[in-house]
Amino acid sequence: MAQSDVRGGGTRRDAGGLVQDERPRTGAHAAGGDDGDNGGPGRRSGRRRGGGRRILRWSALVLSVLILGTAGAGYLYYRHLNGNIDKGKRNAGDSDVRKSEPNAAGQTPLNILLIGSDSRNSAENLKLGGSRDNVGSKPLADVQMLLHVSADRESASVVSIPRDTRVDIPKCTDPDTGETYPAKNTIINESLQRGGPGCTLATWQELTGVYIDHWMMVDFAGVVDMADAIGGVPVCVNQNVWDRPLPGQGGGSGLKLKAGTHNVQGKQALQWLRTRHAWGSDPLRAKAQHMYMNAMIRTLKKQNVFTDTGRLMGLAEAGTKALKVSEEIGTVKELYDLAMQLKSVPTSRITMTTMPWIEDPLNRNHLVPKPADADKMWAMIRDDVSFDKGGKAGKAGKNAEAADGPSPASARATGPAAAPAEGLSVTVVNGTAGEQGAAVPNRAAAIVAALQQEGFVRAVAAQQQNPQPRTQLTYPKSTGEQGRANALSVAEAVGIPSGQVRATDDVTTTTLVVGADWREGTDYPEQEPVKAGDLPDSADALTADKKECMNVYRPYQW
Template identity: 65%
Template structure:
């Protein structure tokens, strides 16, 4: 992506006139459009832009084709992942998950100028900022989870959709995923780590951040002490260059990028995530307070900057689809937006790296999977568990009474797989055999274990390939105490298959899972509420001046 031109597109020829406004009803009817041009115009509200800047989209009167040409598009998923969408709730609503990736790409003069690293210009970009935006099924709350860039996770096998280059699965820090198949590989990494189906991704680079900050007109931030993030010794590299006195300041352009990139002065990657969350909350409040529709020129500045700054997964790569997405996102009030950082612990293999913090990390992912709000201002229970996936592994939940009843237990063929390995814990040896033996003792004579290497799956699931085996799968699940919501039709199996996940590491009866409650986040998730205007960053002492 190139640096966004934040100047408004002032000249508008008669060949492409504005169409009817959309949004909050302030639009004006246009005159006749010349035949054959067909340029559709969309009206975007400021609140739409506010939330999509978590994923940065545009606002204003937009020439449809012009806007579409601005947006860089790519494959949604370029890795080996099998996450499945959440089953609709009683009202037929499903959550929406968007992965926002901040790239450190130096692939343009603008990015080199902003980020340095001229000698690294040809290196593949790293995803130094990664955050999942979860919009609840009822569209009344939003949760954001950041993962520090140095967190070590399993990255699946990925294929670069642009070059066709294949990358084997590996275990390394998460920011490397972007260089191993693009944003689609980062998405697959998140799906495997969390068990959450990610609907879309959005990317932005250094130049895009600067353009958006300029177009917004500045975002207020705060420090408790004077800060100067710079190398402390002559030979030490690094430092964003951020320099400001204690107190509140409005940052834009390059200074906004410095704020978002600062790490040394805050003391850690986790504190950098907090500073980013403060910025994003402040930005959302700023845009909600602004009436951008009164200034058409500024409206166009926002539209140009946003669309030129974006890379998006191709299924939302048109103005119409982004508009439809925005109409869903704009309804969340600021006091129902919660920003968090994934709970982590030090990596025993490398003190500079982190690992997901076991049960605390899983609790965060369970809240998202079950659509439980991060704040306690809404309902205390969430969605209805996992549902359908797309693409290669089409999975749907087994609900109701199957048309074909189960066969006799002794006649049901069952394969048991060991998927107890997780990013923080190794596999439990022999789990497939233990569960297969337990099934045999219950009369399932055809139960066998899969002898291949241990897989990784957060939650235990029973899969079946075709409708005629739904009854058999449900019967097997019931015999092991696995809930019906974990029984799914899948194109990835040839028969009834029990996948023993990392949530079932011992015993022969599936343990009852505690349903998380709204607002019950782990203490080390560093939660920030979007309406909190009193947040201010502490500066690590060596970087005070």
């Protein structure tokens, strides 16, 4: 991605080549700094800035998992570490995505949502910068990464979603307060405020169709100490960099390095991870953060840190204090078992990516998933196809079983029988408008006719349209397993994979939205297999075994 082409980060370049923020600043946030960058103008309206520090929180998270998986300090020390860990509900939202079926060896993929919050609600967090106006407010989920580990535990992939990506956040209930938040279409980092980490997990499940086993969340208090405990991480720039305030553009992390490789730790590591202007945008900041994470993984392996008991204890102490995890992995033993599944993945098969995105047509300061490319990435995860070329391709077929779980018939076999087709009400919505063009005329009516031929005589076409990139069949959550069985019978009639059948509170009857992926024919089209390593270029993939260097945007070179 050329820096000169970046627009989605909410910035533009003036005639002098400087990055200019175009986002309005309102309310209390107008007094804050640029993501905590020395008090410069903010890039977002009505949202707190946490800066690139958030990757340090992610670093703490990953380190904690790896470290706990090798710590052998004994039962008493484990009990002590258990007391450090905070826990919460796994899923706090309206999302019923089903876990993948096991492979022939009885293994299933492992999906963990990694969340970095921008909390300012402690003295430790405030010392790391940012506006004090946000103390007492609910934090935002400004770093969100999905870690996918293959069923055979031979490869791993990470997908970041930019914080300003507009998505559908489902209905969520805060497990701590009992407060319920209705579904809302807004930027994804607000999900944490609408029901905690469990709501962020539900949002990801609804967006991707991927069952997420666990979440882990950290803020940035104590993470600098962890970076110091590692002994520093090597980073590289192709030109001299100084991320500082410039005429017409305030803020800056203060990072100042000469071209080449440098071992950064403490404050300087924090500066690297906060830097945005000197790289050119938020998506490029994510790329720099991925480089840091990859370098940290290589450093830990090279140091053989897991044989150093003293260092392990220090890192485990800091890591467990920083962690909040979903309740089913809320002990050191459970984290240990989890880590045992992660530690064997070679660095050559760890791939870090960013979700393909385009500028939001409704607000140029926001992003939306790039339909074809993002859909392909989610399919690779659902199908457990590796992001590198070392794995196997997914399976093609009428029901795309590898991509979306078992066929409707096999998925229904373990639940209640569906009600007779003639008694089921089905609403069909035309959602075919998208990148391929305007909505196909009378598309809903054509599918209604096909369903009626299959005995669903109460199927009707909706008058309104609802553009969706992917066909979706939903049923009222209140109808439970019977409602799912009924919906699956509809899906089977026209060949829709069971992974595209969801429960929701937003419908009163079984509702089929015919997406842009089904513009012709009355049987859902056979899905092409996804291939290992066949990532779209827009994913900006990096592998952990390769050293990378950042290019510096010219105004910030010195």
